[in-house]
Amino acid sequence: HIADSTVRRLSAYLRFLEDFEHRGLTTISSDELAKQGGTTSAQVRKDLSFFGSFGKRGLGYSVPELSGRLREILGLSQHWRVIIIGAGKIGAALAQYRGFRQRGFSIVAAYDNNPEKIGRTLEGIPVRDIAQIEHDIQREAPEIAVLTVPAEAAQPMLDRLVRAGIHAILNFAPTQLQAPPEVTVKTVNMAMELEGLSFALTNRE
């Protein structure tokens, strides 16, 4: 099992490599990758070792080869269909974010139970009635669901999505969600992000 923090670093390494590619640089050392990622070159080598052997000691890594491999490992060489559950303030913002499409995640639709929201579109993304979610998942087979419903609606909604066949969920509700082992749930907790800052402000040397 690969730790979440390792996957986060792989995503960060890929972004540095893309930046290097953009600047026409063709090789990068594990030291440079480590420096950019705020980690050590031993950690870089360890992170990559899970996925095969890369680069030659002393010569560094080939930028196009490593970025291609990381894209494959992260599943970015394919296209993912995403649905957003809860077309409220956060859901609507995410539905209209162009940054997802650039990485191969396309938002298929948003869902809501509020009649005033159903039937609208958000920069082309339709807001549909949550009552038809099972029928739509069957028909369109989205792989990822983003949960932007109120906290008390999150667990019942996760259960419903898992029963309908969804195996990956990005949750924004500030609550601990339970899911069967074959389902991956990641929670973004914005308040916890701010706690990282209050920690730094409180523990400044």
Next chain:
Amino acid sequence: HIADSTVRRLSAYLRFLEDFEHRGLTTISSDELAKQGGTTSAQVRKDLSFFGSFGKRGLGYSVPELSGRLREILGLSQHWRVIIIGAGKIGAALAQYRGFRQRGFSIVAAYDNNPEKIGRTLEGIPVRDIAQIEHDIQREAPEIAVLTVPAEAAQPMLDRLVRAGIHAILNFAPTQLQAPPEVTVKTVNMAMELEGLSFALTNRE
């Protein structure tokens, strides 16, 4: 220096402890904390050891005492003033989020450079002209700024905020920001969160 992943775990332990407190449980073992946090009891003891000695081996930790200490360590026993820069889709959603106030983070104001947005209020939070930001920081001394401007505006805005005296920034723009050592910058990259899911879907056993 304490790693980001350690601080994230402290925030997660605090939430479990609050849940235990809520249920009237008065002691918790490092095993239980570890299980909840998806880590090991050795890691729990190591994380806490940076901040002094807690609990007695074999007896576990006192829930109220440890949660009180963690609140202090994370800086949650005081009140933080937050400003939001960029009152667009994400900025407006964050300005109206009640979850921040509950953890002691209060949104003072949002700022924008679009005349159509300046002068509005977002559930009581005023949208002010970015031109007056230095004057307001001087007068109201917010400690934290949230950056929800387009990517190309993010670095110039960070520089401006640092010059005006801000030392902690939560960034949503998908770009690597440079800041002096005494300034803490945390970036929430939503696309990277989805990459954690595409990784799991691609590497399923």
